[in-house]
Amino acid sequence: MAASVFTHALSVPSIPIKAKPKPIRTATGVSAQALITSPQASFSDPFVLQLAESLEDSLSSSPSPSEASPLALPLQRIRDNAAQKLLSTPWPSRKDEPFRFTDISFIKQSQILPVSCPPQFSTSLDDLNDTQSLTVTIVDGFIENSASNLKEVPDGVYVGSLSSASDYIVKKVSELMGEFQWGDLFWSINGMGAPDCTVVYVPVGCKLENPIHFRYFSIEGDDVGSNKLPLSNPRVFVLVEKEGAIGIIEEFVGKETNPSHWTNSILEVVIREGGKVNHSYLQTQSLNAAHTKWTSVQQVISIFPFILFLISYVEDFVVLS
Numbered sequence: 498m499a500a501s502v503f504t505h506a507l508s509v510p511s512i513p514i515k516a517k518p519k520p521i522r523t524a525t526g527v528s529a530q531a532l533i534t535s536p537q538a539s540f541s542d543p544f545v546l547q548l549a550e551s552l553e554d555s556l557s558s559s560p561s562p563s564e565a566s567p568l569a570l571p572l573q574r575i576r577d578n579a580a581q582k583l584l585s586t587p588w589p590s591r592k593d594e595p596f597r598f599t600d601i602s603f604i605k606q607s608q609i610l611p612v613s614c615p616p617q618f619s620t621s622l623d624d625l626n627d628t629q630s631l632t633v634t635i636v637d638g639f640i641e642n643s644a645s646n647l648k649e650v651p652d653g654v655y656v657g658s659l660s661s662a663s664d665y666i667v668k669k670v671s672e673l674m675g676e677f678q679w680g681d682l683f684w685s686i687n688g689m690g691a692p693d694c695t696v697v698y699v700p701v702g703c704k705l706e707n708p709i710h711f712r713y714f715s716i717e718g719d720d721v722g723s724n725k726l727p728l729s730n731p732r733v734f735v736l737v738e739k740e741g742a743i744g745i746i747e748e749f750v751g752k753e754t755n756p757s758h759w760t761n762s763i764l765e766v767v768i769r770e771g772g773k774v775n776h777s778y779l780q781t782q783s784l785n786a787a788h789t790k791w792t793s794v795q796q797v798i799s800i801f802p803f804i805l806f807l808i809s810y811v812e813d814f815v816v817l818s
């Protein structure tokens with residue numbers, strides 16, 4: 498067994514190739530063939546396009562709001578933007594400086610199987626430790642309400658699925674979700690494949706005394722050597738209004754049987770003026786797993802007559818094989 502850990506803000510150059518890519522479809526009803534025949538197409542990576550198509554196919558069988566619903570609009574915009582970027586983004590190799598010491602070729606050599614439906618999750622809330630804290634359980638990208646503990650969430654605070662949020666919450670977050678412009682291939686893969694988004698909304702002046710503990714479980718997995726790699730794309734968006742405060746703990750857990758899987762997660766945080774967020778991160782996944790993670794934080798500061806966005810971001814790339 499060997500483990501490699503990579504933390505960096507990635508900038509991956511495009512590599513021209515001669516292979517003719519397979520057209521992919523879009524959920525908006527607009528054929529991707531028009532995109533493929535654009536000047537970007539000469540830079541397309543057939544493997545990335547095939548992955549994008551499998552992600553889109555997995556979404557067709559995922560439970561989600563109808564396209565006519567306003568709840569679907571933020572996610573659809575993110576998916577459309579991700580599809581555009583994937584057309585010109587190649588799969589990185591060790592020839593790329595950020596990956597010089599991180600070999601991710603085994604992911605490309607695997608049969609990637611995006612998780613399309615919420616898996617059966619037998620662990621109940623009573624079986625989890627630290628049940629006194631606010632807990633959100635996400636299983637292979639899908640929020641599991643039966644194993645989450647949100648009874649003590651203060652009034653005005655929303656923690657839950659975007660597809661279950663009120664119109665008020667959707668309007669608050671939809672203008673800000675997915676506006677990060679420096680994401681790389683793995684950011685776009687999540688944008689294309691996330692079946693839903695878990696939203697945390699903290700209203701003006703609200704300070705949560707206890708942190709929210711996000712537990713990401715990877716249930717779908719396959720035996721080592723099978724060449725199959727189930728992929729999940731959990732996504733969380735946090736909006737903290739003026740003078741609000743919250744603590745976020747993220748913990749990634751895999752099966753004790755050490756199956757092979759790939760978790761590609763995003764935590765996107767927007768903090769209004771005077772707001773505070775404390776963030777901690779734990780990983781106890783299988784030694785046979787791959788884990789890619791983006792954390793994006795935008796701090797909004799008002800300096801009359803201007804509004805500044807202070808942006809920080811970290812990509813944590815862990816390959817275990």
